[in-house]
Amino acid sequence: MNFLAARVIPFENNTPVPIIQISEALAKKLKLPEHISLLTIQCSRNTMTCNIVTINIVENVLKMDRSIQKSLFLFEEERTYLITYNRESNTLHIGPVVALLTEIGMKDEESIDLKSIEEYCMELANYSEDIGIIFYVFSLHNHWKEKYIEGYYLENSNWNKALLPYPQVVHNRLHKRTNEKSEMFHELTEQLQEWEIPYFNDHFLNKWTVHEQLAAADYLAPYLPETALFSAKRLESWLETHSTLFLKPINGSQGKQIFKVSKTEEGYTLDYSSLQQQVSQPYSSITDLYKRLSPEIKKRQYILQQGLDLLHLDGRPVDFRYLCHRAENNRWQVTSSTARASKSGSFVSNLAQGGEMLSVTYVLRTKFDTRELPQIRKLLKELALEVANEIASASEGVFGELGIDLAIDTDGHPWIIEVNTKPSKNLDQPANARSIRPSAKAVIIYCLYLIHEHLKER
Known part of the structure; x- marks a missing residue:
């Protein structure tokens, strides 16, 4: 067809x-x-x-x-x-009707606010119009059984409210986990399933689930830092064999609520961010250290992860974000890659925490011989694609877009740091207001593929 x-x-x-x-x-x-x-x-x-x-x-x-x-x-x-x-x-x-589900705020009485994905949504809308697809954004509400949805379509750079055809595919870009657990979201997905309408990236993956899925693939084991669910006993025993550990909330994002524990001659040092300030506190005993961590551990579940001696640029740790998308043949492809260096004094590279975006080649050139670069870039790309394949195969639901965070240690060994199901849209900005980045095109092409397959089966 x-x-x-x-x-x-x-x-x-x-x-x-x-x-x-x-x-x-x-x-x-x-x-x-x-x-x-x-x-x-x-x-x-x-x-x-x-x-x-x-x-x-x-x-x-x-x-x-x-x-x-x-x-x-x-x-x-x-x-x-x-x-x-x-x-x-x-x-x-x-x-073909493509809709993106997200939280929609209001800038004023007439203008909607799509927060950090505003430019991305405009690119999706512009590209859709260019090739002949109906695209709009919508938010959760209570009426899913109609043959239309109230949404917003783009015209002359403005989002206009209208009753629009029911989507034939839905891209989930909800930012809040609480919204994905809401009754309204449950009702929507039930209706989509009943009408056999494909939707993708329908849920967040937590860090522990991702680690378990990747650890089950033997060939990826050499690239995974030692990771376990946090416990006081494990913290103490791991600090006997690791000089540095990281505590990460399993449902965290944007580098928030992460703690770095380092063993020193005097005891331990705890580093973390508080109100955009980097805090470093010494503790003479494991008991005192745990007392400080205890209130945080009670609020949310954490994983404990081995610290790595990563590449640094001007004293700042660096990692690499590979944005992967499913293509028309359902195979994964890398649509963009970038390096991220933390801000001075910080240990997280997320842009939301002040990190700086750099080119992958630029960072690698500062540490490796030029002749080694093609092989290192190839290895990072292949590793990102293997991770995307494994996560998509092991997870429930359909995933069409994943952000894979990788790192390289000082010996040149690559590591898998994290997988993001709702990757940031600030890492591969378009060149100008009307240009459309490859990642936006890839999402629309994948939507078209899903619609085509759905129509073919009916």
């Missing part, structure tokens, strides 16, 4: 019978029956039976009665849509 891009032009029909006019060129490419006079036109879950006539135009043009346009919840203005024809059901499918 092939999609064709066609210009859809609305017109006023003064007769009571709904009608579409299709150019001979488009009818031929869609392989419509020669003497067809009636068909069903469909956009997502909305259908309408209408008359059809051919018109002598060489371009791919479809003129649509405005009554049809309103029934299908299509945009009012002239627009390009992707179209496909199913001969068995005599149905013309128009405009």
